[in-house]
Amino acid sequence: xxxxxxxxxxxxxxxxxxxxxxxxxxxxxxxxxxxxxxxxxxxxxxxxxxxxxxxxxxxxxxxxxxxxxxxxxxxxxxxxxxxxxxxxxxxxxxxxxxxxxxxxxxxxxxxxxxxxxxxxxxxxxxxxxxxxxxxxxxxxxxxxxxxxxxxxxxxxxxxxxxxxxxxxxxxxxxxxxxxxxxxxxxxxxxxxxxxxxxxxxxxxxxxxxxxxxxxxxxxxxxxxxxxxxxxxxxxxxxxxxxxxxxxxxxxxxxxxxxxxxxxxxxxxxxxxxxxxxxxxxxxxxxxxxxxxxxxxxxxxxxxxxxxxxxxxxxxxxxxxxxxxxxxxxxxxxxxxxxxxxxxxxxxxxxx
Ligand SMILES: [Cu+2]
Numbered sequence: 001x002x003x004x005x006x007x008x009x010x011x012x013x014x015x016x017x018x019x020x021x022x023x024x025x026x027x028x029x030x031x032x033x034x035x036x037x038x039x040x041x042x043x044x045x046x047x048x049x050x051x052x053x054x055x056x057x058x059x060x061x062x063x064x065x066x067x068x069x070x071x072x073x074x075x076x077x078x079x080x081x082x083x084x085x086x087x088x089x090x091x092x093x094x095x096x097x098x099x100x101x102x103x104x105x106x107x108x109x110x111x112x113x114x115x116x117x118x119x120x121x122x123x124x125x126x127x128x129x130x131x132x133x134x135x136x137x138x139x140x141x142x143x144x145x146x147x148x149x150x151x152x153x154x155x156x157x158x159x160x161x162x163x164x165x166x167x168x169x170x171x172x173x174x175x176x177x178x179x180x181x182x183x184x185x186x187x188x189x190x191x192x193x194x195x196x197x198x199x200x201x202x203x204x205x206x207x208x209x210x211x212x213x214x215x216x217x218x219x220x221x222x223x224x225x226x227x228x229x230x231x232x233x234x235x236x237x238x239x240x241x242x243x244x245x246x247x248x249x250x251x252x253x254x255x256x257x258x259x260x261x262x263x264x265x266x267x268x269x270x271x272x273x274x275x276x277x278x279x280x281x282x283x284x285x286x287x288x289x290x291x292x293x294x295x296x297x298x299x300x301x302x303x304x305x306x307x308x309x310x311x312x313x314x315x316x317x318x319x320x321x322x323x324x325x326x327x328x329x330x331x332x333x334x335x336x337x338x339x340x341x342x343x344x345x346x347x348x349x350x351x
Contacts, residue, residue, distance in 0.1 A: 021140045021162040021340060073111050073119065073203070075349060076216075076273040080107035083215035084223055087329035094301045096291035097329040100223060103211045110208065110216050111346040113264035113275045114187035114283060115199065120170060121184070123199050131169055132192040133339045139168040139190045140340040141175055142317065144252070145260065150175070161249040162340070173341050185263040187281045187344035193309045193336040196284045196345040205347030207286035210331070212348055213312045217278065217328045219271030225327045227270035227277045232320065241267055241279030243326050244319035252316075260316060261342075278326040279318065281344035282311040289333020308333035315342035 083105040090097035123129060133139035143161045146153070154164040167176040170190045174181050191199075193207075200206050208216070217227050224230060228240050235245045239256035246253040258266070265275045277283075289308040291298060310333050314326035325332060334343075 021156045021159055021334070021338065073115075073347070074113075075109040076112050077351075078108050078110050078212070078216045078272055078348075079220075080105050083211050084218060085211050085214050087223070087225070087327075089225075090329065091324050091327070092330065094291070094293075094298045095325075095331050096293065096298075097327075097331065105211055105215050107351055108208075108212060109349040109351055110212075110272075110274060111205075111348075112269065112273055114281055114344045114346045115191075116185055116264045117170065117182050117188045118184035120188040120191075120199065123202050127202055129195075129198055129202075131190065131195045131339070132337050133169040133190045136337075138164050138166045140338070141165040141168045141173070142260075142341050143249070145174040145178075145181075145341060168341070169339075181260075183261075183263070185265070186261045187264045187276075189261065189281060189341050189344050190339040191284075191344055192339045193284050195339070199345075200347050203347060205349045207284050207345065208348040210285050210287050210310055210312065213277075213283070213285055214328050216272055216274055216348075217270065217313070219274065219277075221271060225329070227274070227328065228268065233326070241276065241326060242316045243279045243314065244317055244322075246319075248317070248319050248322045258316060262316070276313075278313045278328065280316055281313070281342055282315050282332070282340075283313045284343070284345040285310045285312055289331070305333060307335060309336050311343065317342055 081104070083103050085101045085103050086096075086098050088098055088100045140156075140162045141164075143155075143163055146163060146165070156162045156164075165175040168174065168178075168190060170188045171182050172178045173189055196207060218224060219227055221227075221229050225232075226240070231238060231240070233240055233243060233256075235253070235255060239245075242256055242258045242262040244252050245255040252259045256262075262276070262280050264280075266280075267276060269275045270277060287310050289305060289310040291302050293299065310331055312328075312331060314323070314330060317323065318326045324330070
């Protein structure tokens with residue numbers, strides 16, 4: 001059977017490690033370890049567990065989430081013109097956040113919210129599509145979602161709060177038996193870039209470019225860090241989006257009302273009527289993840305990421321103390337066949 005290992009997608013000079021783990025080919029490295037060694041500093045490619053074959057959940061045999069509501073996409077009109085990309089005040093330099101650039105964009109339409117489980121279920125019902133996580137048989141699940149009595153699972157060396165869970169997929173986001181966590185109104189997760197493109201083909205849309213995504217996220221406000229403008233979220237009183245509060249990765253206090261994903265339409269929309277452009281779930285873009293830098297240290301951070309795709313927006317796991325990526329200019333990347341419990345997508349439509 002196909003055998004894969006898992007590695008961190010972006011260690012940014014130690015200041016903020018990856019929030020998107022990566023599926024990489026077995027030849028690349030062997031940084032996998034068993035749960036029993038997840039916190040051991042010595043775990044360097046030792047304890048490589050063999051994948052058990054068989055007993056992969058047939059997700060098509062599982063009950064479908066309700067599709068009666070929320071399957072029709074609502075879109076917002078995004079004006080064309082001069083769009084802003086990046087920032088002159090980057091926080092994670094190695095991610096390639098700067099400088100601020102001006103680009104021309106044509107007008108387009110964008111889903112007001114990330115694609116929901118209900119909408120994705122309609123796609124699956126119509127086409128019989130099986131996601132890559134279903135076909136491969138596992139996906140990355142954030143450790144806090146696993147039950148206390150969960151069997152040992154594989155962790156990612158640099159980001160041990162990610163576990164490789166057999167049977168985890170969009171319909172069972174925390175692994176087998178977690179169908180109830182697949183809420184029809186929440187963003188679909190455990191979706192790879194390839195899955196998102198398949199959905200887009202069916203839905204008559206496409207993934208946004210980075211410029212389109214940022215232009216839309218700014219909501220007409222210009223050079224601002226957030227879709228709501230200025231004003232950093234905090235752990236006390238300002239909760240404009242679904243991110244982490246508390247000490248990562250142990251305790252999400254959920255002061256913003258959500259531990260894990262929030263409904264795709266939650267919090268106040270931005271100036272273009274778009275919900276949750278930052279926080280909640282990462283969103284795939286159509287473009288490769290590239291960082292232009294002549295610095296060797298930056299090049300070293302991104303070595304081995306050829307073919308990665310760019311994701312935007314951060315997720316419910318982001319926190320300023322650790323992974324300050326719920327800003328419009330923030331960016332990350334992972335491979336096209338990676339899927340996690342904090343990654344979804346939304347589409348744009350050419351007009
Ligand atoms: Cu993050």
